[in-house]
Amino acid sequence: MPIAAIRTHRFSAPLHTPFVTSLRRATSVDSLLVEVIDSDGRSGFGEAPQVWAVTGANMAGSQAAVEEMIGPRLIGRDPDDLNANCAIVAKAVVGNEAAKAAVDVALHDLAARRLGIPLPRLLGAPAITAATSSAAANSAADGDGAGAGPGRGVVVATDVTLAAGAAEALGAAAKERVAEGFRVLKVKVGTDAEGDLARIRAVCDAVGGAAKVRLDANQGWTPREAIRIINGISEEGLPVEFVEQPVAAKDLDGLAHVSQRVDIPIMADESVFGLRDLVEVIRRRAADLVNVKLAKCGGLGVARTLLVLAESHGLGTCVGSMMEGPVGLGAAASLVAAYPTSVVSDLDAAWWLSESPLQGGLRYINGTVVLPDTPGLGIDL
CATH class of the missing domain: 3.30.390.10 (Enolase-like, N-terminal domain)
Incomplete structure (x- = not known):
């Protein structure tokens, strides 16, 4: 065959x-x-x-x-x-x-x-049995790993992104996402360094501790701007979990410069595509965490190696996605189910779809990705 x-x-x-x-x-x-x-x-x-x-x-x-x-x-x-x-x-x-x-x-x-068998099982995730407790699903939503619910398949917690915008709009969106069950918010900043601290403050005030808040500048700041803004967050006591890719992807010296001068952890994303990139980040101590994405590294095998290497060198781990559909998201979530990350992963891209021509696959429920208990990804055209 x-x-x-x-x-x-x-x-x-x-x-x-x-x-x-x-x-x-x-x-x-x-x-x-x-x-x-x-x-x-x-x-x-x-x-x-x-x-x-x-x-x-x-x-x-x-x-x-x-x-x-x-x-x-x-x-x-x-x-x-x-x-x-x-x-x-x-x-x-x-x-x-x-x-x-x-x-x-x-x-x-x-x-x-x-x-x-489901793809998570092929990758090494535990088998789902009839005795699986729904408490595992609850732990996935409240913690950083993956669980399972009877008859539902594997459940993986995810953050949800707040698109860049004005402070008032971000605060309103934050309240909506928390009401929908999300407990980790990823705020897009970096479009306007002068106004970013006000945007971050608006989101933190809006959620009032009901959700974790993390930031993603997508390379939008200079090292000097990043240090000023991040230290401003610390001085105000705003509860920010970490800051993702504050400076240009290829500026590893700048990334290390920022990481060594702020108290809030720094995550590398666009700076790390494959193994050589991660080795260089580790060598320079340029970041505290790394975001692994299949479309950057080339597949599940490389992604597994990146996660293991990062963990072995004391870096936090996250699995993310580009703006993609349920096939790419299903694979990324399956990876997390088999290789739990140290922080809640970034798997919300398919949530943004208003419609899809595909049948089956994952669902979003209360801030989690629910993978079907069906062979493979469970998706058909």
């Missing part, structure tokens, strides 16, 4: 609210879906999000990489030979991490479907 075909599908779905950061404004999710099909007609799916401003990946480029370079190397191979197949994907083309991640996830999804 070899791999018989690899197909690509362009996926675009509108957002219910514009997603605004210091880098871009998005009104839709635009991704390339990759479908790997065995000779019995079973399919596994993966997703390559188009994110010009962060990864440079786009649907046309990802489609060319899959159809011309990666896919032909897999046709005829045994889909159960997962490690060897993923190694072929990794070596098929330089760069193109989003395309590689899509094929890598599709191969994992297909392997799990062939075994009749």
Whole structure:
């Protein structure tokens, strides 16, 4: 039952609210879906999000990489030979991490479907049994890990993003998200350094301790601005959990400079795509935490290695996503289910969709991602 075909599908779905950061404004999710099909007609799916401003990946480029370079190397191979197949994907083309991640996830999804088990189980998450207590689901919502609920599948806690905007609008959005059950808010800042402290204050005042607050500047500050703003947060006693990517991605000296001069932990995101990047962050002591994303690193295997390496060197861990749909989010949440992170992960991207052409897959309930207890990702076109 070899791999018989690899197909690509362009996926675009509108957002219910514009997603605004210091880098871009998005009104839709635009991704390339990759479908790997065995000779019995079973399919596994993966997703390559188009994110010009962060990864440079786009649907046309990802489609060319899959159809011309990666896919032909897999046709005829045994889909159960997962490690060897993923190694072929990794070596098929330089760069193109989003395309590689899509094929890598599709191969994992297909392997799990062939075994009749959910993707989290394939990755090493505990099996769900009828005796599983709903208390595990509650712990996922209140803590940093993953749990399960009977008949529901694996439950993984997530934050929710507050798009960049005016202080009053951010405060109102914060109250709405808490009312909807989210207990961790990720506030997008970096669009206007002079007004960011007021925005942060508005969110913290609005939630009043009902939710954790973390910040993401998306490279929007200079090192000097970052130090001033973050020390201002500390001086005011605002309860900020950490600050993500305060300075330009390639400015590791600046990132280290900030990290060593503030009390609030600093997370690296755009600065870390793969292993070499993480090693350099560790060597320079440039950050306290790292955000691992499949579309940046190229697949589940590399992502696992990044999480283990970060943890072994004392860095906090988080699994995030680009603005992508339920296929990419399902894979990221499955990874967290098998490799729990030290902080609540950033898995809200599919929550922003107003509609989706896909069937099945994850759901959002009370600030958590609920993965189906079905083979693979449980998603069909």
